[in-house]
Amino acid sequence: MGEMAELLSIGTVQYLQAAALLLVGLYGIVARRHLLRKLMAMNILQVAVIVFFIALSAKSGATVPVVVDEAGGIDVAAYVNPLPHALMLTAIVVSVSTTGVALALLIRIRRRYGTLSETALLDKLRE
Amino acid sequence: MSAHLPILIVVVPLVAALVVPLLGRRTPGVAHAVTLAALIFALVASGLVLARVVVDGVWRYQLGGWAPPWGIEYVVDPLSGGMMVLVSFLALAASTYAWSYLLATDPGRIGLFDSLYLLLVTGLLGIVATGDLFNLYVFLEISAIAAYALLAMGGDRATVATFRYLLIGTVGSSCYLLGTGYFYALTGTLNMADLTERLSGVGESPAMAVGIGLIVVGLAIKAAVFPFHGWQPDVYTYAPPPVTGFVAAAMTKVSAYAIFRVLYFVLGGTPVAASALVFLGGVGVLAILAGSWLALAQTDIRRMLAYSSVGQMGYIVLGFSIGSPIALVGALFHVLNHAVMKSCLFLVAGGVRWRTGFSSVASFVGMGRRMPLSMLAFAVAAVSMVGLPPTVGFFSKWYLLLGAFEARAWPGVAALVVSSGLSAVYFFRVLERTFVVSDDRLVATESRELPAGMLGPVLVLAAAGLLLGLFQQPLITHVIQRALPATVS
């Protein structure tokens, strides 16, 4: 395989994608002034980790890990690794719960202070 | 049943957390009784498990009979056993305190509060009990989500502070998860013991350095180690007192435990772990100085205590970094000291605010007369935080200093001494107002002592601070010294 091909081989793209999402998420959390946008950035960050794990399980030429025919023994190379998928299901649940709690908090902030903009909020808190 | 104790310690509070909100609507008393019963069970069971582990060595419990590395296993050694006892003890103390507080402030939400509280305890006990890196992440998030909800119960400002904590905390746990992913990619396993074994065959690689960096930073954010402490002061300041009293004491300590577990057990002795520890040493020294200095500048007592915690986490991390047996004994003993004493301090500070509406340092004038027993407990805990004998804080500082001396870690020695001086200033400033300064306007005011249900836990914690120092020998020889990794002792 040539260098270019290796770079584009399965997995690598996803790693780059994960890295990009991670940076986007971090940037959003730090730089965005609106709390809802910060929350969305946080979600992007979590997705980055999920993509990273899924990329770990990827194999070239493999298929879903559902073993139909056990008779000939299991060829490990023929299936993608199911474990990261299972782990990420849990991670998604965690992400959903965190988001839920965060949204509940945002609703309360919005009701009390009438804004979700960080700058406006800071002004109100200072009073 | 006793064969399943390690899992029951985690499961019983979890089940109770599901039951309690159902009971809470009609009969808050029953709901809280169930909560306390679950916590007492956790404490007793932790004690039994610890006793067995101390005698027979490590207890490996395989969940659902699946052998590791495929199944998840719980591993209780003297380190995790000791942490379990500590966490459940603190939980029980703060929960007892919470009853009188909630009954007076918000009786309608007792069931809800207790449910979240039990979830938080479940998460923390799980972190300590598990022998699996991903399972640790799950418990980290269980405890965090429960904590977000609890902390936000402190009111409007608490909500804003908690939202910030949620963002930063999620970044921390994502970092941890990502780091775990690196190690999974390197070794194909998430079981801690298995990982340790396989890593020896992998050798050094940049991936390992990145992985460990992510894990350490992630946990450091959770443990509020300087400079990752930004979320902590606001959260501790505005949360309801029974929550701060537990969260400030237990949550950061459990994260510190996770750092210790990863760096000394999972990756013990590897060069990357060693460089991570060097990094933590520098961070620790800065944390000690910055935390104490910032605490000095605070006018709100709760914020002062929060910054003091930043400094105290520095003590612990510094001890980890030095890494000699005596320094590690000091660090672990300081985990105990800080957990028990800071819990006591926050519970009293919260109680004062609840009874009098005051929380500024200046408003503590004459408080020694109005709340004599609570303030006595506060004084004991403050003296322990400064590190003066005969409290437990002196002895943990003694071991840390001795460790720093033996390792010729002069910046550490200097930081410990300077920080003791600074904390003496900011704590005695409070104590002077509390006990010595007399204000004629206060003479007429009646006693404002906490009700027995809140006073009891506070006094028990303070007594522990006095007695654990003097009668530490069984604790140190049977638990803490055995909790050290084999590579060190």
Next chain:
Amino acid sequence: MDLASRPLAAVLVSLLAVVLLPLFDRRPTVRETITFTAAALKLALVASMLPAVLAGQVIEGATLPLVAGLSLHLRVDAFGLLFALTASSLWLLTSVYSLGYLRATASTHQTSYYVSFAACLSATVGIAFAANLLTFFVCYEVLTLATYPLVVHARTPEALGAGRRYLVYTLGAGQVLLVAIVWAQSIAPGAEFTPGGFLAGRASTATLGILFALFIAGCGVKAAIMPLHGWLPAAMVAPTPVSALLHAVAVVKAGAFGVVRIVGYVFGVDTLRATGADIALMLIAAATILVASVRALGEDNLKRRLAYSTIGQLSYIVLGAAVGSVAALTGAMFHFAGHGFMKIAMFFSAGALHTEAHRDGVRGLDGLGRQMPMTMTAFALGACGLAGVPLLAGFIAKWNLGVGALEAGHVVLVGVLVTSGLFNVAYFFPIIYDAFFKAPSGQVREAGWPMVFPLGVTGAAALCLGVAPDLGFHFFTLARLAAESIVAGGGVPQ
């Protein structure tokens, strides 16, 4: 009770009082009974160990083990017993005196006063009986904390200021001392006090020099070695019994005790000579003696003048330790008892002047010698003793110090001692002259018996100890035993 459990019992008996006293907040009689019982029991316990120690025995007391090689450990040797005897006998007398003084001044916060006092005495006896540096430090810091409520007893802004200053000095020094102790512990695990020292040959001369400087800086604050003395005159805002027992006996003596322990039992005289630190310590002590004398002359407040006198007298002890010969050490150690009794007699007198004659200055005491004969006689006895007049307790110490200095070839020090004696005359005799040889103005009567009795006893003790230094508690023999053990143990590598 067997001998081995007595040291701990002696420490705990006053701690028991600490626990009991707050329960009787509103019942002064019960409170005072508890204090007296504890004080008497403590003195009896401490004194009961005297025969064994005089027979040359070292009593091993209770041990509370910590980690391997570390323990809290009590041990009674001649030097420790000497200090404990002084402190506990004076506590009993001061308790009687406090009774009269607090009632005469209608003082508030009396319970916290008695509680702190009892805690201080536990700590002081703990310091005296400490067998290693860790135990010493634990008790030393407890003493600091327990004294603070007494310093701020008056609750005035001035008292608060003095309290803050006291804490800054003593806690700051405590940290320095802690560093020194941890360092010594890391050089020689266990750090048990050994006559003749345990650090000899364990580290380089330079290391030992720095370590010694840290130790002296740490203990020097409580021992009020100049320039670390600033807290002591300020702390004189405390009630007179507090100044008397704590600032003349327990706290400052704890510092001086620490200095002697460090010189004689941690480093050893020979090791110090090798580093040259003995000369440095001598210079500091001599300078403190002279400067304190000059400062005392300039103070118009009686208690502050006494405070500066204390600063000078403590440095006699430091000087004796620095010289390090048997005679000098004996003199220094005897001064623990001698200075204790003399200075407390003077403070008791100053307190009686405060409550009865309402005089706090050094002037205006005209004719009081005739109106308050007991008070002023006790004062005069103490003053003469401190000046080193023969047949009084101070002379014994000074004589031995002088002999020791000559033996060691430090002739200059004899000059220092003589000069200081002259200064003592200069700043105390005008007071005595006014009191006895000028005509009285106004009606003043002697204080009540709870105040007169203790000051009479201590004044008499100043005389008795001068005539027969071994009378009663055998202070001189104890000092001699301890001094000989230090010198005999010197140079023996551990």
